[in-house]
Amino acid sequence: MIKAERQNLILEYLTKDKKVLLDQISKILKVSEDTVRRDIKELSDKGLLRAVRGGAVHRSPIPLHFKERQYIDVEHKQIIAGKVLDYIKPDMVVLIDSGTSALAAVANLPKDIALTVVTNSFPVASVLEDHPKIEVLFMGGRLNKTAFSTSGFETIEAIRNIRADICLLGICSIDLNWGVTGADYEDSLIKKVMVETSKYIIALSTSDKLGTSESFYICAANRLDVIITEADPAEVDLTAYSQAGIEIR
Template structure:
């Protein structure tokens, strides 16, 4: 079997089963595990999958550029943003992550809402600057241009002095076994810090992120309180997350 044929076969298994086990593929094709692992490495380098111990999982589309991410699940992100915005109550201190879905949360906060929103995203802060009654606190630090958020020691130090009621977290991958993941280690550390300082953490979970993984773990799913998802997601897609005891809000 040619290399391209092997890779197509691996991707077909990934699409069908949601995961690839290197040993099983090697036995099925009568090839060495080293050969299959090499194929997985090359496919991972192409962004076609995410390697994990013993095999691979689907790679998240959410690790693309910011412009490209704005095009992915655009209508679903609006619905998720609306649903998440409805969870916010007057008087709360809200931490709001960066990213395209978090921006939709900012855009849909009620016009007369009186809250304090703390964010490390200049884009989200600029959007909230148009809101007449919301106080905005912008966390500084080194700008991570891929996601347009502040990261680094200065940001972590500022976050450590805050106590928030709720944190709306953006991620690039959500998987029942691997938990919440993203594409950058420092960005993952900022998300953990924001979650630690919040009484409740809710994940903004557009459909392209479910069942996928990115290189850096943020935290296990057991450490968050719930997900906000699109209304039309089949229950069987959500079942693994419901089994973990997460609350699920449909947008």
């Protein structure tokens, strides 16, 4: 079997099973684990998957820049935004990151709700100008031009002074084994400290990000209290996440 055929089969198994393991795929392809490892590295270098210890998983399907992300899966993000309202109660302190799903949830908030919103996202802060009863605490720092948000030491230290009732966390990738991960190093550091300082974590994720992994670790999957997707939990098998103690909406 030539290399191109092997690599196509690796991608097919990855699509079907959400991951490939070196020992299993080497037996299926009847080649050594070293050969499979080299194939996976080449596919990873092309951005077609993410190599991890012992095999490979999907990469997140989303682009990195906010300008591109905000126009992807708009209908799905609106479904997610509607589900978020069940968790937001008056007078809460809500910590909100720079994800586009989080922005959709903010835009869906009732105009008369009283909240304190803490955010490092310029778009989130801008949307909340029209909500007279929402106090906005904007976390300063260095502008991350990719995410339209602030990052760096000042941002992290400011967030560490907050004990939010709820954190709305836009997810780049989540896998039960590899945890919640991100593609941008500085943005992932911000998400990590948001998780550490919040009482209740709600992850906002379109279902195609489940079972994917990126380079920068944020937290263990079971640190999340809720995962909200656009999918109907009755129609999509997310049993493994429920068994890990995560509520699925």
